[in-house]
Amino acid sequence: MSRTSKAVLGLSVLLTAATVVGVHLKQRQDQQRLREGVIRDIERQNRKKENIRLLEEQIILTGQLEAEREKMLLAKGSQET
Numbered sequence: 001m002s003r004t005s006k007a008v009l010g011l012s013v014l015l016t017a018a019t020v021v022g023v024h025l026k027q028r029q030d031q032q033r034l035r036e037g038v039i040r041d042i043e044r045q046n047r048k049k050e051n052i053r054l055l056e057e058q059i060i061l062t063g064q065l066e067a068e069r070e071k072m073l074l075a076k077g078s079q080e081t
Contacts, residue, residue: 001009
């Protein structure tokens with residue numbers, strides 16, 4: 001085998017190996033990104049549930065506050081008359 005053909009064969013093997021390794025690394029990177037996306041989605045859903053719970057608490061507290069104000073206004077009105 002001539003020196004040139006050995007060099008070409010070696011270069012071909014090297015490029016093929018580099019391509020295979022590159023593809024495997026890219027696949028691992030893509031899989032990791034997908035896993036992180038799922039984790040971010042779960043965290044986003046949990047934050048949304050927490051925000052809804054806090055909003056419901058605020059609605060209840062607002063209703064209680066308005067009821068107390070009404071009572072105070074009625075009591076104040078009855079004291080003046």
